[in-house]
Amino acid sequence: MTTTEKTAAVSAPRTPEAAGSPLLQVRDLHVEFHTRDGVVKAVNGVNYSVSAGETLAVLGESGSGKSVTAQAIMGILDMPPAKIPQGEILFRGEDMLKMTVEQRRRVRGAKIAMIFQDALSSLNPVLSVGYQLGEMFRVHQGLSKKDAKAKAIELMDKVKIPAAKNRVGDYPHQFSGGMRQRIMIAMALALEPDLIIADEPTTALDVTVQAQVMDLLAELQREYHMGLILITHDLGVVADVADKIAVMYAGRIVENAPVRELYKNPAHPYTRGLLDSIPRLDQKGQELYAIKGLPPNLLHVPSGCAFNPRCPMAQDVCRTDVPALAKVADGRGSACHFWKETLHG
Amino acid sequence: MGRYVARRLLQMIPVFIGTTLLIFLMVYSLPGDPIAALFGDKAADPATVARLRHEYGLDQPLLVQYWNYLTGLLQGDFGQSFTGRPVADLMADAFPVTIRLALFAFGIEVVLGIALGMLTGLKRGKFIDQLVLVLTLVVISIPVFVLGFLAQFFLGFKWGVITPTVQDSMNLGQLAVPAVVLGALSLAYVTRLTRTTVAENLRADYMRTALAKGLPTRRRIGVHLMRNSLIPVITFLGTDLGMLMGGAIVTEGIFNVQGVGNTLYRAIQTSEGPTVVGIVTVLVLVYLVASLVVDLLYAVLDPRIRYA
Incomplete structure (x- = not known):
């Protein structure tokens, strides 16, 4: 399966005329910043879609690429230093990255x-x-x-x-x-x-x-x-209003799911860590859970899964192979080699 | 607002009295006797000297002299110079010239300075930016009299583009080169200041909002960026107008412009107390008013500023 096909499962039906056809589709978006210290890959192949009337929550720590993706959609990135080497941003089926400056301005x-x-x-x-x-x-x-x-x-x-x-x-x-x-x-x-x-x-x-x-x-x-x-x-904000959630880490979507399912049963160790770190009243007095370590420096993203140095489940394969976004269920994906274990663990 | 202006005007009174008193004391403590100087090389007749001293009030204590001067000033009487001409007349000749020269220089500085500053601020790091930065640095490091003499030498003597000195001090065409020389330093400062604030504001969040709103570039720069960037520049410009009026001594001297600077310079050399004090008093007033206008303008441009 190609990446696009996998996300199609996450987004709504593919035919543009079908009811609830996606208003916006981000396909395999890459954004890099060319700085003096090197190339910072802020967004690495993000896919997501939003339909009319739908709320997509994009969740992630600072530097996860969530804002950069949004700025790329708006067309308000400073280029240079930013560059979009690859990807499509389809708005009502039209790729905005191919529009002229003036066309783009009228959309904004x-x-x-x-x-x-x-x-x-x-x-x-x-x-x-x-x-x-x-x-x-x-x-x-x-x-x-x-x-x-x-x-x-x-x-x-x-x-x-x-x-x-x-x-x-x-x-x-x-x-x-x-x-x-x-x-x-x-x-x-x-x-x-x-x-x-x-x-x-x-x-x-x-x-x-x-x-x-x-x-x-x-x-x-x-x-x-x-x-x-x-x-x-803020996971608290998301729960009430979002229809679906995309969790980002180091410029990639690591999990996407309808909001209820993600809260009930996360399919990625990072999402699980985020949910566990919410303070809860019934655990008053206990030490608050925190994901160990810090988000990676985007100039030196760890090889394999970017989350592996902080992941409690990391195995050797996590340090060598970048996990693809695997289909967990209809409208659900997880970029983890051990999503099954996470889901049932 | 009305109360603020009233308070500022009241504050001017002690400043005004203080500066005039200081100038008065300094001028009269200068070495040399102006009355004796009137006789030149000839031996002075003591009776005449005493009569002249009495006539000019120089035989009275200094503070009494100052009091007499101040009361005269409040009635619009600037006193008499030792040549017998009323100081008010002298100033009526000199000020129009200097105002022309200063406004000319000011115009160059505002128009060119802001234009270059905007250009370099928007094109930061590009060739044109580097070029202007180097040029302004050169202007800032060269003393104004060097710049003046260079302009006079090359434009006046060598290439004959202008007459080396100004023949008619009221002629705007002849004042052009002196005005450029006079305004050059401030022009460089205005350029650099504008460049800095433009570059800074360009990165501001509200500029990103303006972009996200789909506003055309002309509007983003002309309305959103300009208003914010010019606030500090205007402060500088306001005080600078006062500086240009008083600071033209060197430039007026080089180009023989018959303005305030030249008159003041001659008056200092001949210990013409009343003339010096009169001119400086007016310059102080100009400066005070200019800074008040700037402060008022500041609040017009930036609604966050409140008079307290």
Whole structure:
């Protein structure tokens, strides 16, 4: 089996016209960064897909390549130093990597939008939020300044910012963290895109506000029937909102599965380690489990399975052979030589 | 905002009194007797000297002299120079020239400096960036009088492009080369400052957001990058305008521009107390007002800044 066929099992039916045909398909994507110290292979053959109305959670530690993959989809990687030597990013069946710069720009914001982690630094500090929201309509739809402002107020209402009309002229620093993230969401939502990529949207927020923002995002996704890629390292956030999960490690997907099954019975030792390291109330007082070691330096990824130095199950084969993504069940895959043992262990 | 401006204006009063007093004391403690100098080589008649001293108030204690000067100043009277001309007249001749020269230099510095800074900031590490960096470094390391004499020698004497000295100090065409010389150093600073802030802001998160929003390059740079990058540059430009006005002594001297610098230089040489104090007072005022305007402008550009 080729890699593509294996992921096809994970994604929805293959015929483009079929119901729930994938909105976005990432195929065998590779991203490298050419730095002074050498070539950093940040993404090594990632495959995933999202359909309309579906939420894919991409889980992984810092440096796992989850954000880089998202930036490649958005087309906002700095190239150079980044390079995409291989792969396809199909949006509604069309490879975006083959589009012209101008075609790509028209997709950004209008068809695929992105929400960033830190709303304070991601919003322009010297422009009012009304201006920054209205800009979407002025640039993509040619609306007048006045109409764009009216639309901006509408959007702020939509994301439940109190007294939107009075606050449209305020600047980002005048809002609270949660409100700022709502503005980021409103901005992403402005042109009713087909797909939203949220890169750690709640990481910078208080726990109580996190839940509100996630609920809002989920609610709006249902309303507009958008695809959502939720990038996070927080397993708690994922459980409630995601349909399926892709776990990334050192630039590869090590496991993908529908959310319930992954939580119930992980098929990769890394996923198992992640789940075991969640603090639980019934284990109060005991030492918290942690995966030993550190994520690999991407300049010197260990040979074989990149996870082998940290893996409790590692055998000799893990140090020599890179495990392919094996089909565990329909819509499930695991890149582990011992996925069967993991699953039943 | 109104209260802030009022407070800043009030703060100017002690600064103003302090600087004028200092200048006053310094000028009058200079060696040499201006009255004796009026007689040149001839022996001075003691009676005439005493009469002149009394006329100019030089026989009174220094602080009384200062008080008289200050009260006169508040009524708009800058006093008389020892040649008998009112200082106000002298300044009315000199200031328009210097303002022209300074604004000319300022214009070059703003337009060219920001343009070059944006260009090099956006093309960091490329050939054009390296070239401009080296050139600005050269300009910064060369003292202004060397630059002035070089320009005068090559453009004026050798190639005859310009007259070596300025004949008509109000003629903008003739002021061009002095203006370039005067503005060169600041031009280099503005270029480097703009380059740094542009390169820094280019990496900012909000620029990534602007890209993700699908904004065209022109808009990303013209609206999002420019506004943020120019804030520190404007601060520099504001204080620099004051510097250009007062710092033209060398340039005006080289090119014989009949402006404030030249007048001030001559006044210092001849111990013309009232002229020196008068000119410096006005320069101090220009400086104070310029810095107030910059601070106000700063808040217009950056909404995060609040007056407290």
